[in-house]
Amino acid sequence: xxxxxxNLYGSNMSVIETYNLFGEYADLPDVVxxxxxxxxxxxxxxxxxxxxxxxxxxxxxLDTGQADGRFDQAEVTLVPGTVSNVPTGCVHSYVFTxxxxxxxxxVASEVLDEWLAEGxxxxxxxxxxxxxxxxxxxxxxxxxIFAEHEGRAFGRAHALRAxxxxxxxxxxxxxxxxxxxxxxxxxxxxRRFEALVEAHFTEHLAVKEYANRxxxxxxxLSRVMRQATGQPASAVIxxxxxxxxxxxxxxxxxxxxxxxxxxxxQDPAHFxxxxxxxxxxxPRAFRQQIEARSPSRTK
Numbered sequence: 064x065x066x067x068x069x070n071l072y073g074s075n076m077s078v079i080e081t082y083n084l085f086g087e088y089a090d091l092p093d094v095v096x097x098x099x100x101x102x103x104x105x106x107x108x109x110x111x112x113x114x115x116x117x118x119x120x121x122x123x124x125l126d127t128g129q130a131d132g133r134f135d136q137a138e139v140t141l142v143p144g145t146v147s148n149v150p151t152g153c154v155h156s157y158v159f160t161x162x163x164x165x166x167x168x169x170v171a172s173e174v175l176d177e178w179l180a181e182g183x184x185x186x187x188x189x190x191x192x193x194x195x196x197x198x199x200x201x202x203x204x205x206x207x208i209f210a211e212h213e214g215r216a217f218g219r220a221h222a223l224r225a226x227x228x229x230x231x232x233x234x235x236x237x238x239x240x241x242x243x244x245x246x247x248x249x250x251x252x253x254r255r256f257e258a259l260v261e262a263h264f265t266e267h268l269a270v271k272e273y274a275n276r277x278x279x280x281x282x283x284l285s286r287v288m289r290q291a292t293g294q295p296a297s298a299v300i301x302x303x304x305x306x307x308x309x310x311x312x313x314x315x316x317x318x319x320x321x322x323x324x325x326x327x328x329q330d331p332a333h334f335x336x337x338x339x340x341x342x343x344x345x346p347r348a349f350r351q352q353i354e355a356r357s358p359s360r361t362k
Contacts, residue, residue: 081116134149264300
């Protein structure tokens with residue numbers, strides 16, 4: 064088991080659970096994992112509590128019934144015919160109406176990443192949680208994936224890889240059609256920078272340091288990121304830190320000071336100032352807002 068899964072920051076307090084499949088820590092044993100919504104949800108009284116997947120990407124398709132879902136800080140009501148794109152690291156939860164039906168397709172993020180060619184624009188669209196309408200092609204591909212997964216025919220793994228790649232492409236296409244202004248360039252430099260930020264965001268490296276590691280100038284790096292995301296490189300770095308802070312304030316019992324230390328701040332007051340400037344509220348006030356909206360949140 065990944066030691067970070069149960070004890071993300073070395074604290075013995077409650078933190079965000081990081082699972083592979085919900086409630087499980089074993090590695091994904093197959094090319095793809097296929098499971099109906101009702102199989103796992105019924106085991107947990109139709110409620111899947113806040114968690115995230117450290118190395119998995121999921122597509123959840125609600126066919127019948129309804130669910131109240133949360134994806135990071137966005138609260139969404141899922142109705143029949145909703146497809147949810149759940150990227151790696153997204154904290155999510157569901158409360159389904161009993162008897163809801165649908166499908167969940169889970170793929171290792173490293174495997175999915177191999178299919179997302181540079182320059183095609185799929186990667187940034189799939190990197191953020193999104194809900195789209197189910198269409199006939201997505202339904203047909205999902206049903207084909209489940210049928211192939213249940214069988215043991217020759218070429219099964221190859222067929223599954225191709226079908227899941229098609230599903231990812233169709234979901235990304237629907238996201239792009241629904242939100243055309245969110246499409247962005249998927250340059251090699253952008254991808255390399257985002258990977259570095261993911262690995263080092265708690266170290267608070269300056270844009271200059273990232274640029275040096277990428278063998279470009281800070282000006283060029285910020286220009287590329289502004290074109291791709293609408294934000295300079297410095298804002299991308301801060302956004303990643305703030306996103307992690309919001310997740311932990313919302314879904315863990317770590318104190319504000321502990322969260323600040325875990326995110327690389329030596330002075331909790333400095334962390335509070337940075338968070339307040341970025342979000343408009345203090346960490347403590349942000350947590351109180353979350354608790355006010357979720358009175359049943361486990362303390």
